[in-house]
Amino acid sequence: MDSCLDRFIKNFKKIKIGKKTILDWSYHLATKDSKAFEVQHTGTLFKLDLLYSYLDFPYLHIMSRQRQKYNTKLIFLDLYSGNGLNKIKSESSLFLCGSSLLALLCSHNQTIKKQYPCYFDYTVMIDNDKDSITTLYDRCDALTKDLKISNKLKLSNKFETDAQLLTIRGDVINQDFISQLCLWLDSIWQDKIHIMMFVDPGSPGRLSMQTLTNLLTYPGDLIILLHQELFVEMVLKKRYNTDTIQRMLGMNKTDAESLFNKSKAELSRLYVKRFVDTIQGVKIDRLSSGSNYRNVVSSIKIRTDKQTYTLLFATRTTGGKHHETWQKIFSDYNTCIEKLSDAGKTMIGVLKGSQQRVDMY
Ligand SMILES: C[S@@+](CC[C@H](N)C(=O)[O-])C[C@H]1O[C@@H](n2cnc3c(N)ncnc32)[C@H](O)[C@@H]1O
Numbered sequence: 001m002d003s004c005l006d007r008f009i010k011n012f013k014k015i016k017i018g019k020k021t022i023l024d025w026s027y028h029l030a031t032k033d034s035k036a037f038e039v040q041h042t043g044t045l046f047k048l049d050l051l052y053s054y055l056d057f058p059y060l061h062i063m064s065r066q067r068q069k070y071n072t073k074l075i076f077l078d079l080y081s082g083n084g085l086n087k088i089k090s091e092s093s094l095f096l097c098g099s100s101l102l103a104l105l106c107s108h109n110q111t112i113k114k115q116y117p118c119y120f121d122y123t124v125m126i127d128n129d130k131d132s133i134t135t136l137y138d139r140c141d142a143l144t145k146d147l148k149i150s151n152k153l154k155l156s157n158k159f160e161t162d163a164q165l166l167t168i169r170g171d172v173i174n175q176d177f178i179s180q181l182c183l184w185l186d187s188i189w190q191d192k193i194h195i196m197m198f199v200d201p202g203s204p205g206r207l208s209m210q211t212l213t214n215l216l217t218y219p220g221d222l223i224i225l226l227h228q229e230l231f232v233e234m235v236l237k238k239r240y241n242t243d244t245i246q247r248m249l250g251m252n253k254t255d256a257e258s259l260f261n262k263s264k265a266e267l268s269r270l271y272v273k274r275f276v277d278t279i280q281g282v283k284i285d286r287l288s289s290g291s292n293y294r295n296v297v298s299s300i301k302i303r304t305d306k307q308t309y310t311l312l313f314a315t316r317t318t319g320g321k322h323h324e325t326w327q328k329i330f331s332d333y334n335t336c337i338e339k340l341s342d343a344g345k346t347m348i349g350v351l352k353g354s355q356q357r358v359d360m361y
Helices: 003-013 022-032 043-069 099-114 130-146 175-188 209-216 229-236 242-251 251-263 266-279 321-354
Strands: 035-039 071-077 083-088 093-097 121-126 154-156 165-170 192-197 220-226 296-303 308-315
Touching: 003 022, 003 043, 003 242, 003 321, 022 083, 022 093, 022 099, 022 130, 043 083, 043 093, 043 099, 043 296, 043 308, 043 321, 071 175, 093 099, 099 130, 099 192, 099 251, 121 130, 121 175, 130 154, 130 165, 154 229, 154 242, 165 220, 165 266, 175 192, 175 209, 192 229, 209 266, 220 266, 220 296, 229 266, 242 251, 242 321, 266 296, 266 308, 296 321, 308 321
Parallel strands: 035 083, 071 121, 071 192, 121 165, 154 165, 192 220
Antiparallel strands: 083 093, 220 308, 296 308
């Protein structure tokens, strides 16, 4: 448990990436422009730590080597990217870099450590809020210049085929957009591609199961945040109608209607299970070895004082030598973060330096 706490603190507060820790970068960016996605609970802390930790090890560790061997194109796909900063408002508030910037910082750290390129070939950041996208663009620009990598990574608001590209776009994620995204993915898919998908829609109604299903046909890992309690509340208050439920969960009308008669616990279970079943059930295209399905799905409960969220991690067994060892290391970390999320406010204090100990241990 202590080593997990150490890793959590190390990720945000100890490792220097281009002379600054992740917390330093967060405050550095916030000083220039304090626009941030505001959240009233501490769940964001653990969601982002798990993303960073997974990218750090095992994801980039394995995939950057695989790329050298198989000419794999690595893509970080951040749907619902936000503006690059979060402001977690608990008893005291904390700025923390968002998903896209964490991916950029993590890949830079790996590149320096390993002395070979660990950047994603393509990073795609999408948000429907145009102001957020303008801010995110400026933050990526500032960060790549500060890290002295602006000559290595090109910023664009277009889907282009040149590699080492950061594409930052204001789009609504819907079926039209996904068709456009898939055309672009097909155009850059020569030998192999591998997509690290981070899907963080903010609320259940923002994502349709069809969108997810389309993306799941591409090779890659998935991290998705589910707001099961919000879903339950919206169904029980009849704020979602049958059509909305059908679209969100990819269900027929009869099954969608039946949800209105279920209990809270049943609805919550069913919502998460629907995602797990879909993720495990979609066949991945054009693979030559290992499982054709994302047969490994871990479910992590992130608890806050208001709600519980579920973070799903999905990957597949590749048959690689160290696959099981890596999965075990990550799954132990998940279990520990689940527990740490109970002490969210304390962890904010620890990161801000106002709290030295975590009393729950
Ligand atoms: C929870 S926030 C994302 C936070 C981000 N992942 C981070 O780490 O900072 C959800 C984002 O989704 C965006 N959003 C909501 N509905 C959307 C849609 N249909 N298409 C694209 N973006 C959407 C919102 O503008 C918001 O910035």
